Amino acid sequence: VSTTWESRLVVPVAEGRDHIQGSADAPVTLVEYGDYQCPYCGRAYPIVKEVQARMGDRLRFVFRNFPISTSHPYAEQAAEAAEAGAAQGRFWETHDQLFENQKRLRNEDLHRYAEELGLDVERFDQDLAGHVYADRVHEDFLGGVRSGVNGTPTFYINGARYDGPYEADDLVAALEQAAPEGG
């Protein structure tokens, strides 16, 4: 029995299941496990956007849910709301809306965001009330725990947990370093 271990992403990125921005051919994949109510994730949100803008098609970005409900009572319903948005083909808009308003994640707020995004609000409300995406969120959460997520946000670069600082320059440097030569 070893007393040390390396933390790697144990759930591979899957086109079709994961929420992905960027091409599967990109030389680097950044996976974030995040919580919509977590202030650190809120800080990371514009940074990731900047990193994406700077790296362009060299980067594929994946977001997975890791709501820590004991600390963040609105995180779970926000994660389910993002999945409800995804079910209507609008994951990233919902995701952005949640992070841009992360201090207001009560049910009535989520309802209003769905309206603003032009979602089918009746279906959205039903999905939330019925916790239709709770299992999906929990699957993300458990996969994260298995992969060594120890707080949010936790990042993986090409499958290896990245424990360094996450200012844009740091992330770009780490991502460029992970990219294969000439990729």
Next chain:
Amino acid sequence: VTSPSAAPTGPLEPGTKAPDFALRSTPDQLLSLSECRGRPVILAFYPEDWSPVCSDQLGLYEAVLPEFERLGAQLIAISVDGVWCHLAFARDRNLHFPLLADFEPKGEVSRAYRAYRAQDGTSERALFVIDADGIVRWSYVSPVAVNPGADGILKALENLGTEAAS
């Protein structure tokens, strides 16, 4: 964060009999390791109630609790804080597993597991998985400022399962 706290000895190794203890979990209740016999126990020593990393770590474990329970394990957290401090902390952070007070004699149980930081007067951030027979099967000490997560615990618990089945 650098913490080259060159501990001369690591935590109790796998294969060691886990030292029994009886510590207060509430002002009028004691919890002993021996009463958990028959199911695996996760011992999570941590430095201090209220500190940011501890709160994140224990909040994560609260969220993973159903998974620990699915694997049949009981989670017990231990620090040198007193029982009233633990009560306030557990209530504030919504924690539903025992927080034991290794308070008097201070750090005695932590020392028995070689998980005490004499220079700080607190427990290490140390994890132990103890099998149903009371034997340490996995141990790990994390740097004090690093939340060790739960993946190591889950792997150790699953290894118990496969070893028991074979």
